[in-house]
Amino acid sequence: MVHSIQSNAARELYENLGKLFYAIAAADKVVSREEIRVLYEIVEKEWVPVEDSSDEYGTDLSFQIEVIFDWYKDNDFSAEAAYEKFETYQKEHTGLFDADLNDLIWKTANSIAQAFPGKNRSEILMLIRLKSLLHIHNMVSHVCQSCGLPLQEENYGTNRNDTFNDDYCNVCFRDGEFTDHSLTLHKLETQLEESVKHHNTISFEEAERLKKVLPTLKRWRMSRI
Known part of the structure; x- marks a missing residue:
């Protein structure tokens, strides 16, 4: 390498x-x-x-x-x-x-x-920016069903019984629950917009792509039921 x-x-x-x-x-x-x-x-x-x-x-x-x-x-x-x-x-x-x-x-x-x-959450946004820079979304098979970041075995979330949860990353989901209960889809979308507008931590194109993906993720689909 x-x-x-x-x-x-x-x-x-x-x-x-x-x-x-x-x-x-x-x-x-x-x-x-x-x-x-x-x-x-x-x-x-x-x-x-x-x-x-x-x-x-x-x-x-x-x-x-x-x-x-x-x-x-x-x-x-x-x-x-x-x-x-x-x-x-x-x-x-x-x-x-x-x-x-x-x-x-x-x-x-x-x-x-x-x-x-x-x-x-600033760490997540930094990872999103890195993901876009390195084109990581082309290298992994699925994403966290909360934040949309790429999922690999080493960053699976955890359930209450210490087993892995392969729907969510362990930034978003630990010990059987979400780490930030106050997070909403609207808040996440707003954070993306702010990152583009004020902080330049993610490209406009990547933010728009994620905004289309986020509503389709399990956490946010379930919240509408």
């Missing part, structure tokens, strides 16, 4: 991934210890094995993800500024982002967002 690119290009890639993952963690303006722990764990287990290059000290280049993440956190960068830097880099280097790399980026970002319970 990352083996074939030169070390300088690999370093730049990992530095920008550090910015992205910081943006996901800081979307709700708080970077928790659990989010940091999850990032470090995924870098060790998922990113290090797919990178052959090392820096001048013999350290695997994928650890640049952690270095940049920590630097952005210590300097209190805004999540939006960090995300925009990654977005610019990605658009200038689209050839690097094949399906395998996009899948691992999505898995990492999703795990960070799920690391701390009670997360802000």
